[in-house]
Amino acid sequence: MxxxxxxxxxxxxxxxxxxxxxxxxxxxxxxxxxxxxxxxxxxxxxxxxxTDLGALVEAVLEEGFLALRASIDAAVAGIDDPVERLVAGCRAYVTAGLAAPARYRAMFRQGEVPGGRVAFDVLTDAVAACQEAGRSASRDARGDAVLVWTALHGVVTLRAAGVAAVDLDGRLRALVGRLALVRTEVSGGDGAG
Structure with a gap:
């Protein structure tokens, strides 16, 4: 060979x-x-x-964050609406976490891995894009992204443990909408129906 x-x-x-x-x-x-x-x-x-086992494990976790970022990037490619991009990215996050649940747990159990910050910045940018488009009432994109991430982490953890949510997409939309203070409709009409 x-x-x-x-x-x-x-x-x-x-x-x-x-x-x-x-x-x-x-x-x-x-x-x-x-x-x-x-x-x-x-x-x-x-x-x-x-150099040692720690360096190898760190490489595995870094690769996990790179794969997570790639999954999110692929899911949001071509979506112009910032709210739909945010929801699609969150759905991809949950899907990626469930695809490799043991590595996912390890990614957040270890100390900070550089790729983790980069992956989190994608979420912060997505909330900020909703805010800038007038589609979110958020005044703190990073703080609201932390809330969304915490909830997504909970969804992955619960589903990986076998606690299945009915209508995952509907729950993700509600979770993202509430925690990122998303407005479902663009304002600007006169309110007449």
Whole structure:
């Protein structure tokens, strides 16, 4: 078997660690030896890419935030209405969290990972876009984004635990609407019906 490309090996190690987290449901199950076995390499090969287990786990979490951001970006692409973009981004967030629930839990259990701030800024920008378009009464886009994120995190956590919400899309719309102070209609009419 020909040797792997070093960049590919690093990606394979990260994928192997992520798979171990999902399969076992725990970051604690990830060891350098287990990751090497999962990736089909020797344990010393891991040290060529990561200084220690913590660096490997951090790479897995960073990759999780990058994947989350990519899912949100894909979901909102081509949507012009800021409220619909916000709702679509929130739906993608929940979907991504449920696709890899063990990694998702680990992403928010560890200390701050740089990708986490970038992913959160997407939500803040989406609330601010609603505000700027006159579609939200928010006076604090970041503060309201924290409320929306907290609720989304709760939705992912509850659904991953088996507590299913009926009409997830309707609940997400209500949650986003209330916490981001979204106006469902653009004002400007005379109110006559």
């Amino acid at each position: 020909p040797p792997r490309n070093p960049g590919r090996l690093r990606a394979d190690l990260v994928a192997a660690a992520a798979e171990l987290i999902e399969r076992t449901g725990s970051v604690e199950a990830v060891t350098l030896r287990a990751v090497a076995r999962e990736a089909g390499v020797t344990a010393p090969a891991v040290y060529g890419h990561f």
